[in-house]
């Protein structure tokens with residue numbers, strides 16, 4: 001398995017202590033452990049946190065290649081929209097623990113429908129935008145410990161809020177492989 005995830009000198013590395021390995025190697029070993037039983041689905045929760053950009057790309061390419069070779073799907077959990085755009089076929093956007101939108105990747109980026117998704121994309125750093133001109137999402141997340149929380153957890157930050165936004169939201173669970181949005185006044 002270490003060979004498969006391209007650890008150099010795998011027979012020797014198999015006997016190494018974790019502190020003798022680089023961050024990238026530790027990540028590759030985590031992937032080797034995760035795919036050892038040939039799963040149909042790999043859940044990769046922030047798989048490149050703490051790695052430099054080059055190693056991040058190498059790890060993500062490796063996951064994509066292994067997925068294609070083994071017929072394995074990957075559920076990537078990330079805060080990095082750029083990474084999601086590059087590696088995912090379909091994106092599900094969450095805000096404050098709720099799914100707010102799901103769509104095929106190109107569709108989500110070209111035509112975001114939930115106000116939060118649109119703000120999130122606008123706030124993502126791009127080479128063409130100076131960091132000081134980068135859009136910010138106003139307001140804060142709601143306090144999830146509060147006794148009562150509005151059905152739409154984005155409502156205090158939303159510029160498109162309407163009176164009916166206080167009602168229960170359209171249900172999207174069960175429909176996530178299609179384009180869906182949990183919002184009463186989508187874009």
Ligand code: SF4
Nearest residue numbers: 152158165183184185
């Ligand atoms: S449901 Fe209403 S408040 Fe919530 S995101 Fe949609 S428009 Fe905004």
